[in-house]
Amino acid sequence: MNTRTIILSIACIAGLASGPSALKAGAASVPPIEWMTLPFLFIGSAIALFLVLAFQVALKNDKAFSRGWKLFAVGTVYAVASGLSAVGTAVLNSATGPPMCTVLVIGSGMALALMALKAAFASRLLSEA
Numbered sequence: 001m002n003t004r005t006i007i008l009s010i011a012c013i014a015g016l017a018s019g020p021s022a023l024k025a026g027a028a029s030v031p032p033i034e035w036m037t038l039p040f041l042f043i044g045s046a047i048a049l050f051l052v053l054a055f056q057v058a059l060k061n062d063k064a065f066s067r068g069w070k071l072f073a074v075g076t077v078y079a080v081a082s083g084l085s086a087v088g089t090a091v092l093n094s095a096t097g098p099p100m101c102t103v104l105v106i107g108s109g110m111a112l113a114l115m116a117l118k119a120a121f122a123s124r125l126l127s128e129a
Contacts, residue, residue: 004070007074008073008074008077011074011075011077011078011081012077012078012081013081014078014081015077015078015079015080015081015082015083015084015085016081016082016084016085017085018078018082018085019081019082019083019084019085019086019087019088019089019103020085020086020089022082022083022085022086022102022103023086023089023090023095023099023100025102026086026098026099026100026101026102026103027095027097027099029099029102032098032099033098033099033102034098035098037098038098038101038102038105041102041105041106041109042105042106042108042109042112043109044109045105045106045107045109045110045113046109046110046112046113046116047113048113049072049109049110049113049114049117050113050116050117052068053065053068053069053072053113053117054117054120054121056068057121057124062124065121065124065125066124066125069114069117069118069125072110072113072114073114075110076107076110076111076114078107079103079104079106079107079110080104080107080108080110080111081107082103082104082107083101083102083103083104083105083106083107083108084104086100086101086102086103086104087100087101087104
């Protein structure tokens with residue numbers, strides 16, 4: 001088992017464990033999160049992550065791009081796992097609503113950005129062993 005697998009597993013487990021607190025944070029947001037807010041969170045997280053790492057490519061800083069991609073990949077795994085846990089907790093407690101999807105939507109936007117970056121700049125991702 002390599003280091004990358006261990007780190008991603010820890011991020012996934014930590015995300016699953018933090019789902020109920022992510023649900024509480026979404027429910028406590030001011031102003032309250034509504035269904036129409038979720039697409040903006042998805043698009044905003046995707047665009048923001050894409051711009052942050054694409055800027056490194058524009059500066060021809062492949063090392064920063066590669067390390068940033070890998071770091072955001074861990075964060076994305078954590079966010080998606082936490083979002084799935086929050087959705088599961090909300091469904092089990094019959095507390096459905098927009099706050100249950102907040103972290104999952106943000107994590108999904110991040111995942112979309114990472115996939116787009118990998119497709120667009122695959123040759124720039126350095127394999128650091």
